[in-house]
Amino acid sequence: MNDNESRGNLYLFTGLILGLAVGLLISLVISPVEFVDIDPSAMGEAYRNEYRLLIAQAFQSDGNLQRARERLALLREADPARSLAMQAQQLVGEGASPADARALALLAAALTNPQGIAFTPQPSPTLPPGEEAQTTREVGQAIFTPTPPLPTRTPVPTFTPRPTATPMRALDAPFVLESRQDVCDGSLPAGRLVIEVFDRDGNPMAGVPVQVVWGQNQTSLFYTGLAPEISPGYADFQMEAGVVYTLRVGAVSDTLNDLSVPACGGGVRVVFREGR
Amino acid sequence: MPMRTVRFLFFLLSIAAGIGLGLVYGWLIKTPDPGQLTPQVLRADFKADYVLMVAQVYQRDQNLAQAVQRLSRLDPASPARTVAQALLTARDLQYDPADLQVMSDLSRALQSLETPAATGEPAP
Missing domain, CATH: 1.20.5 (Single alpha-helices involved in coiled-coils or other helix-helix interfaces)
Incomplete structure (x- = not known):
């Protein structure tokens, strides 16, 4: 049983x-299961970083800030400017291409302060009356389906007409030291070297290379604009006590020697202005 | 109902339940990691814009190797075909003529890369 x-x-x-x-x-x-017809926000982190860099470099080519904004919106990030700045800092930290970091920093600065960057994109051409530029407002969700994708087309984005590219201003003018100040009132952390760079008109300048050299040919290259929330022309560097640093802003400026942590233990603020 | 028939029906039911469990596992539980999704599965219009960005960067730096490397994210087999498809999509979407021109320039550069150089020697 x-x-x-x-x-x-x-x-x-x-x-x-x-x-x-x-x-x-x-x-x-x-x-x-296969993912098909995804939007850029669904890509893996590494690919999103590549996409962000591509947007920044395309912005360098066409100077179309509105288009760059719309492309960044496809990544669905809360603060695109911050993401750009963080990626730029990461590239600098990894010793990757300075040009890539600069492109990211420039776009971050342009998003934060469209008027304050060294080059100004031309406005998009005015469309004929009755026509409106179609922009991407809605993007499709990632679809996962056990069957092969159907070749159906969904509403697609079109971008605003492409304006004439505006060449970036060459950063070949020497930057002149306007002021150098030891900050001992506690407003700067100990040893913090703050660099601020302005153009001829007094606007903060993003994307200006700053090189700091110390010790046995130790060097650090970074760019203004990596902290757009402070200022597009802002950059900083952490000095160590007892070490003497040399600073150069831009490619052809004179070097600023004998920089070190002040005796009061505060920071140092230097301001450069683009020469004529 | 005879016992034999009942047992056969339950046997079929157990097979169906097993199939259901297998499908749930494969389609709902063990799905591919979305973090690994590549530009290859982007929607066609996003691919076209991706190609446009690559073309814009190429227009500026004339670095064809970098453009090819980037296009290989969309289709590792043939960057030229990727750009050609993107051009078709861009035309359908009525991209700005200047954008189409930039993409066409990249397409031509890629075609010249893929076309073997003429040697002037007669074919065997």
Whole structure:
């Protein structure tokens, strides 16, 4: 009797295993889940970083800030300017291409302060009356489906007409030291070297290379504009007590020597202005 | 109903339950990691804009190797085909003529890369 009952249960178990094998074969081999028609925000982190860099470099090419904004919006980040600045800092920290970091920093600065960057994109051409530029407002969710994607087209984005590219201003003018001040009132952390760079008109300048050299040819290269929330022309560097630093702003400026942590233990603020 | 028929129905039911469990596992539990999704599965219009950005950067720096490397994210097999498809999409979407021109320039550069240089020697 007991043998008959356990045999009765065994056939159910066998059916379950058979079904499971068929189910797994279908769901993992024959028709596995595939993501198709995703929007840029669904890409992996590394690819989103590449996409962000591509947007920044394309912005350098066409100077179209509105278009860059719309492209960044596709990544659905709360604070695109901050993401750009953080990626620029990360690239600098990793010793990656300075040009890439600069492109990111410039776009971050342009987003934060469109009027304060060294080059001003031309406005988009005015559309004829009755026509409105179509922009991407809605992007599709990632669709995962066990079947191959259907070639259906969804509403698609078009971007604003492309304006004539405005070449970036060459940063070949020497930057002149306007002021140098030891800050001992506690407003700067100990050893903080703050660099602020302004253009000829007094606007903060993003994307200006700043090089600090110390010790046995140790060097650090970074750019203004990596902290756009402070100022597009802002950059800083952490000095160590007892070490003497040399600073150069831009490519052809004179060096500023003998920088070190002040005796009061505060920071140092230097201001440079673009020469004529 | 005869016992044999009942047992057969339960057997079928257990197979169906097993298939259901297998499908739930494969389609809902063990899905691909979204963090690994690449530009290759972007929607066609986003791919077209991606290609436009690559073309804009190429227009500025003339670095074809970098453009090819970036386009390979969309289709590792043929960057030229990727740009050609993007151009078609861009035309459908009525991209600005200047943008189409930038993309066409990149397409031409890629085609010249993929076309073997003529040697002037007769074919065997």
